Amino acid sequence: MAKRRKRRYSPSASRDVENEMRRYNRGTAKSGRDGKGGKVKSRKQAIAIGLSKARKKGKKVPRRAAA
Numbered sequence: 001m002a003k004r005r006k007r008r009y010s011p012s013a014s015r016d017v018e019n020e021m022r023r024y025n026r027g028t029a030k031s032g033r034d035g036k037g038g039k040v041k042s043r044k045q046a047i048a049i050g051l052s053k054a055r056k057k058g059k060k061v062p063r064r065a066a067a
Contacts, residue, residue: 010060013051020050 023029024046031037031049040046054061 007060008062009051010054013054013059013061016054016057016059017047017050020046020053 020029021043024040024043027039029040029046029049031040031045040049051061
Protein backbone atom coordinates (compact mmCIF):
# COMPACT_ATOMS: atom_id res chain seq x y z
CA MET A 1 0.00 0.00 0.00
CA ALA A 2 1.34 3.42 -0.97
CA LYS A 3 2.32 5.75 1.85
CA ARG A 4 0.29 8.96 1.92
CA ARG A 5 2.25 12.20 2.18
CA LYS A 6 1.25 15.11 4.39
CA ARG A 7 -0.05 18.22 2.63
CA ARG A 8 2.42 21.11 2.62
CA TYR A 9 -0.26 23.68 1.83
CA SER A 10 -3.79 23.78 3.21
CA PRO A 11 -6.65 23.37 0.69
CA SER A 12 -7.83 26.91 1.50
CA ALA A 13 -4.34 28.26 0.69
CA SER A 14 -4.59 26.49 -2.68
CA ARG A 15 -7.89 28.28 -3.28
CA ASP A 16 -6.23 31.65 -2.55
CA VAL A 17 -3.58 30.91 -5.18
CA GLU A 18 -6.27 29.69 -7.58
CA ASN A 19 -8.20 32.97 -7.15
CA GLU A 20 -5.05 35.01 -7.76
CA MET A 21 -4.29 33.00 -10.92
CA ARG A 22 -7.83 33.69 -12.13
CA ARG A 23 -7.25 37.44 -11.59
CA TYR A 24 -3.89 37.15 -13.42
CA ASN A 25 -5.53 35.43 -16.41
CA ARG A 26 -8.21 38.13 -16.60
CA GLY A 27 -5.51 40.80 -16.40
CA THR A 28 -6.80 42.43 -13.20
CA ALA A 29 -4.07 41.21 -10.80
CA LYS A 30 -1.98 44.01 -9.27
CA SER A 31 1.23 43.75 -7.26
CA GLY A 32 2.15 45.65 -4.13
CA ARG A 33 0.26 46.47 -0.97
CA ASP A 34 -3.52 46.79 -1.41
CA GLY A 35 -3.16 46.22 -5.16
CA LYS A 36 -1.84 49.72 -5.77
CA GLY A 37 1.21 48.55 -7.73
CA GLY A 38 1.64 47.67 -11.36
CA LYS A 39 0.12 44.85 -13.36
CA VAL A 40 1.34 41.32 -12.57
CA LYS A 41 3.39 40.16 -15.55
CA SER A 42 4.32 36.55 -14.74
CA ARG A 43 2.64 33.39 -13.48
CA LYS A 44 5.32 33.00 -10.79
CA GLN A 45 4.57 36.47 -9.48
CA ALA A 46 0.83 35.69 -9.34
CA ILE A 47 1.49 32.47 -7.39
CA ALA A 48 3.75 34.32 -4.95
CA ILE A 49 1.05 36.95 -4.33
CA GLY A 50 -1.55 34.22 -3.71
CA LEU A 51 0.73 32.47 -1.20
CA SER A 52 1.51 35.76 0.50
CA LYS A 53 -2.21 36.52 0.91
CA ALA A 54 -2.76 33.02 2.36
CA ARG A 55 0.11 33.59 4.86
CA LYS A 56 -1.40 36.89 5.98
CA LYS A 57 -4.71 35.12 6.67
CA GLY A 58 -2.83 32.59 8.86
CA LYS A 59 -3.32 29.55 6.63
CA LYS A 60 -0.97 26.57 6.51
CA VAL A 61 1.76 27.65 4.07
CA PRO A 62 5.50 26.89 4.39
CA ARG A 63 7.74 29.84 5.24
CA ARG A 64 9.33 31.85 2.44
CA ALA A 65 12.78 30.72 1.35
CA ALA A 66 15.53 32.99 2.68
CA ALA A 67 16.86 35.25 -0.06
